[in-house]
Amino acid sequence: MTYCVGMRLNAGLVFMSDTRTNAGVDNFSTTRKLFNWAVNGERSITIMTAGNLATTQAMISLLEERSVATEDRDPSILRQDTMFQVARLVGETLKEVIAYSNPNGPTANDQFSASAIVGGQIKGGKPTIFLVYPQGNFIEISEDTPFFQVGETKYGKPILVRAYDADMPFDEAVKLLLVSFDSTVKSNLSCGLPFDLLIHENDHFNGDRTIRIEENDPIYQAISTGWGDALRAAFQALPTYKV
Structure with missing residues (x-):
């Protein structure tokens, strides 16, 4: 399974994904699910994937192949004029890969299904995030929906809903995401x-901040332990319901 979150703040965008792809009794494996394309001074585009691994890897490979030697490749993710067009290209590519894997058409329980979070900024446009569905269609983030999740979303959503604030700085947003991921x-x-993290600051096109957070990261461990202790303390402080 997977857990990925794309969040919009007033200061910019934050993306975080886990890396686990297999969790058998004695067989754990990991792979990257967060990918970034950037042109200094001009654009930064991030994609996070969830679903069938073969499908998502094929989609990313196609996008990467078509972005190499851009004058000879079309359509290229690096040649789209707006983030809306980028989301449409990703949706079309995802749909293409799924159709190739399942020529009889998608089903309700399609084993080749996948989805993606697509976000970033192109110079002259606003930073934004899209959620792309297996059918190729997509929706855009809004004030009412300031973050998107894909994968195993239910465990980490409550803390995001309760604590998200568009005005929070990046370090507070990362702390919030770490609590959400730790719960998941x-x-x-x-x-x-490990978790992969990317931070895009509004109108900043000279390199995004990217970090891989390992299990032994001291800040992550302190947040994980502190959150557990805080929950137990908060529970004990609540009034008892007499029955």
Whole structure:
């Protein structure tokens, strides 16, 4: 399984994904699910994937292949004029890969299904994020929906809903995401560390901040332990319901 979150703040965009792709009894494997294309001074585009691994890897490979030697490749993710066009290209590519894998058409329980979070900024446009569905269609982030999740979303969503604030700085947003991811990892074996993190600051096209957070990261460990202790303390402080 997977857990990925793309979040919009007033200061910019934050993306985080886990890396676990297999969680058998004695067989754990990881792979990158967060990918970035950037042109200094001009654009930064990030994609996070969830779903069938062969499908998502084929989609990323196609996008990367078509972005090499851009004068000879079309359509290229590096030649789209807006983030809307980027999302449409990703949707078309995902749909193409799924159709190739399943020529009889998608089904409700399609084993080749996948989805993606696509976000970033192109100079002259606003930073934004899209959620791309297996059918190739997509929706854009909004004030009412300031973050998108894909994969195993239910365990990490409550803390995001309760604590998200568009005005929070990047370090607070990362702390919030780490609590969300920690809750997911502790609830579902199919999600796991390390986590990949990318921060895009509004109108900044000279390199995004990228970090891989390992299991032994001291800040992550302090957040994980502190959140557990805080929950137990908060529970004890609540009034008892007499029955």
